[in-house]
Amino acid sequence: MKRWRTVLVVLGVVLALLVAAEFGIRALVQSQARQAIAGADLDLEQPTLTLDGxxxxxxxxxxxxxxxxGTASSAVVPFEEHEVTVRALSFQAGDIRLVGLNAAxxxxxxxxxxxxYAGLSELAGLPVTQGRAGRVLVTYTVDVLGLHDLQIGISAVPVLNLASQQVELEQSRIEVAGIDLTEGISQQIISRVVKPISLAVDDRVRVTSITVADDGLVVGLTATDVAVRR
Structure with missing residues (x-):
């Protein structure tokens, strides 16, 4: 009986030490992990971080x-040849593997x-602003009816093509022209100038969703095998 009592006491001490170690390590590691996540390849700014279960x-x-x-005020995402800032981020990270003492x-x-919209304009190579009712307004410079460098605003519903990683501008219509245009000429202009906007990043990062908001497109992204350095 005494042996079992001794065993139970020892187990209790071990468990208490493990619990104390868990809380102590969590506090230390959470502070260090918050600093480390800021050094991730996506350049997360002002990250907050919570260790999950x-x-x-x-x-x-x-x-x-x-x-x-956690969250971050911003991250720099390398869309094709442009490094564009995505703001007001929330993130979830899993399948985290340690690589040596200073990296994961x-x-x-x-x-x-x-x-x-400034970032979206950079990717499009054209001015893009908020439209009405879930649309965006893209400004094109065209030559039409003998007029040169005419500014025409075309509104459209942005739809993400997952396979091509492009934003396709559907249900396009001319809303700002400055001159009267027939329906036929309007459609000719739309067919000629409206092109998809690429959101391609690389093999490790993909855009999974987009939603029109007052200050831009809310984008969902997934990334794999992102290096983190301490």
């Missing part, structure tokens, strides 16, 4: 890390944030 001690013993979630790889990173 699961034992951190056991995860670290397996060379892993618990899932994390986030296997699955999911983000949501706002690509403002």
């Amino acid at each position: 699961g034992s951190l001690v056991f995860a670290l013993a397996r060379g892993r890390f618990v899932d994390v979630s 790889v986030i296997g699955d990173l999911r983000l949501s944030g706002t690509l403002d």
Whole structure:
């Protein structure tokens, strides 16, 4: 009986130490992880970070890390040849693997944030502003009816093509022209100038959703194997 009592006491002490270690390590690691996540390849600014459930001690013993979630004021996303800032981000990171003492790889990173109209204009190579009723307004410079460099505003519903990673401008119509245009000429102009806007990043980052908002497009992104350095 005494042996079992001794065993139980020892187990109790071990469990107490493990719990104390868990809380102590979490406090330390959460502070360091917040600094490390700011050094991720996506240049997260002013990140907040919360360690999600699961034992951190056991995860670290397996060379892993618990899932994390948080926010960031912005992140720089390399859309094709343009590095564009996405703002007001929230993110969830999972499948985090430790690489040595000072680095890790986030296997699955999911983000949501706002690509403002200035950034969208940079990607389109054209002025893009908010339209009405879930539409965007794109300004084109065209030559038509003997007039040169005529500014024409075409509104459209932006729709994400997941396969091509492009924003297609559907239900396009001319809303600002400065001159009277027949329906036929309007359609000719639309067919000639309206092109998709590429949101392609690279093989590791993909756009999964877009929604029109007052200050830009709210975009959902997923990224894989994102390097994090301490």
